[in-house]
Amino acid sequence: MPLHTRMLIGFVVGIVGGILANIYATDSVWLAPFIEYVTDPVGQIFLRLLFMLVVPLVFSALVLGVSEIGDIRTLGRIGRRTLLWIVLVTGIAVTIGYLMVTTFQPGRGLPPEVAEQLQIENAATVGAKLERAADVTGIDLLVRIVPDNPLRSAVQGDLIGVMFFGLLVGIAIVVLRTDGTRSFLGMVQGLYEICILLIDWIIKLAPWAVAALLFTLTARLGYDVLAQLGRFVLVVAGGLAIHMFVVFPLLLKLLGKTNPIAFFRAARPAILTALSTSSSSATLPTTLMVAEENLGIPHYVGRFVCTLGATANMNGTALFEGVTVLFLAQFFGVELAFSQQIMILLLCVFGSIGAAGVPGGSLPVIAMIMTMFGIPAEGIGIILGVDRLLDALRTTINVTGDLAGSMVIARFEDPQHAGATTMTES
Numbered sequence: 001m002p003l004h005t006r007m008l009i010g011f012v013v014g015i016v017g018g019i020l021a022n023i024y025a026t027d028s029v030w031l032a033p034f035i036e037y038v039t040d041p042v043g044q045i046f047l048r049l050l051f052m053l054v055v056p057l058v059f060s061a062l063v064l065g066v067s068e069i070g071d072i073r074t075l076g077r078i079g080r081r082t083l084l085w086i087v088l089v090t091g092i093a094v095t096i097g098y099l100m101v102t103t104f105q106p107g108r109g110l111p112p113e114v115a116e117q118l119q120i121e122n123a124a125t126v127g128a129k130l131e132r133a134a135d136v137t138g139i140d141l142l143v144r145i146v147p148d149n150p151l152r153s154a155v156q157g158d159l160i161g162v163m164f165f166g167l168l169v170g171i172a173i174v175v176l177r178t179d180g181t182r183s184f185l186g187m188v189q190g191l192y193e194i195c196i197l198l199i200d201w202i203i204k205l206a207p208w209a210v211a212a213l214l215f216t217l218t219a220r221l222g223y224d225v226l227a228q229l230g231r232f233v234l235v236v237a238g239g240l241a242i243h244m245f246v247v248f249p250l251l252l253k254l255l256g257k258t259n260p261i262a263f264f265r266a267a268r269p270a271i272l273t274a275l276s277t278s279s280s281s282a283t284l285p286t287t288l289m290v291a292e293e294n295l296g297i298p299h300y301v302g303r304f305v306c307t308l309g310a311t312a313n314m315n316g317t318a319l320f321e322g323v324t325v326l327f328l329a330q331f332f333g334v335e336l337a338f339s340q341q342i343m344i345l346l347l348c349v350f351g352s353i354g355a356a357g358v359p360g361g362s363l364p365v366i367a368m369i370m371t372m373f374g375i376p377a378e379g380i381g382i383i384l385g386v387d388r389l390l391d392a393l394r395t396t397i398n399v400t401g402d403l404a405g406s407m408v409i410a411r412f413e414d415p416q417h418a419g420a421t422t423m424t425e426s
């Protein structure tokens with residue numbers, strides 16, 4: 001049975017099992033221990049296995065991607081196109097979010113006592129998030145792109161720092177072709193190949209892990225929160241669905257000359273991994289595998305775009321950030337002038353580039369934007385209960401956007417790139 005079918009079965013088993021457990025067994029003696037000792041650890045181990053590969057993969061994929069591009073002019077061209085794709089498509093995403101949240105006004109329908117209750121329940125978690133938000137103020141975001149110590153960035157999992165270093169090393173290798181740089185490149189190539197083999201092994205566990213992760217998620221997610229925040233959830237999910245099923249297919253068709261359905265089929269392993277891990281970084285190994293093996297995207301494009309994209313190209317996150325900030329502003333009755341709203345949307349584009357590709361990575365950015373506009377940042381507590389679910393959805397859009405971007409850029413690089421005809425499924 002192909003991998004994606006097994007993952008899909010795990011997915012359905014996890015969701016259905018979790019929902020049934022949530023309805024019928026919330027108070028049973030077995031559910032809490034089952035989650036604590038079985039499904040949660042299984043899911044966590046899988047996540048950690050994926051995260052284990054991220055730093056070596058980001059470094060080796062970028063160094064190889066850049067050095068395979070071969071000359072600085074081509075690199076500049078692909079870099080510009082990638083940047084253009086990120087800004088353009090993220091811009092479309094925040095616009096969709098904006099239109100949805102101003103049309104449906106979900107923040108005006110929420111009873112204040114419900115919101116207060118949610119805020120009290122989540123106060124502790126919010127405190128921790130806000131502390132992290134204090135870390136990411138304004139200009140710091142820019143300065144911290146440059147690592148003062150790439151090894152420390154690697155140790156701390158600061159991927160932007162690792163990427164910056166990897167990009168520079170790759171560029172240096174393009175410029176300087178000596179025996180020394182060639183043998184270093186050989187080593188990096190070896191590291192990359194090892195990572196890809198490891199991911200091939202790890203991904204075999206995915207069907208089980210996907211079931212475990214989704215069981216944990218749905219069994220814990222109370223329906224009460226979902227019902228209370230129903231309109232907010234629907235607005236976010238609706239916006240994400242439009243981006244996924246209208247914007248991506250149009251871009252793929254018009255710019256990528258690719259059949260969207262074949263694309264989605266080939267992308268399934270990455271989509272399912274994103275849905276169950278809620279982390280673009282943890283999905284990166286699968287994303288790279290899908291780009292190379294299923295979508296037939298040339299190495300130098302896929303490695304470059306997907307690796308950068310895992311933290312910098314987050315369409316779903318940008319949409320979510322915009323909707324959430326405006327939703328909470330509506331709820332707290334903070335009136336924002338049109339210019340302020342546009343400012344918030346722009347910040348969401350940058351905020352999505354700066355957000356880490358980990359579960360809940362956008363929450364500190366949201367807190368920062370809210371503080372800037374005088375919206376009580378503690379209000380994040382209101383949406384925390386449903387964030388796990390929305391995180392899964394937005395991460396899926398983020399990862400799909402990386403693959404769609406690679407597809408389109410590959411087409412521009414090489415018009416012969418056969419797109420759909422080279423796609424296979426795994």
Ligand code: ASP
Nearest residue numbers: 279280357358360361362
């Ligand atoms: N979880 C998201 C990702 O990894 C980031 C976020 O929006 O929280 O892509």
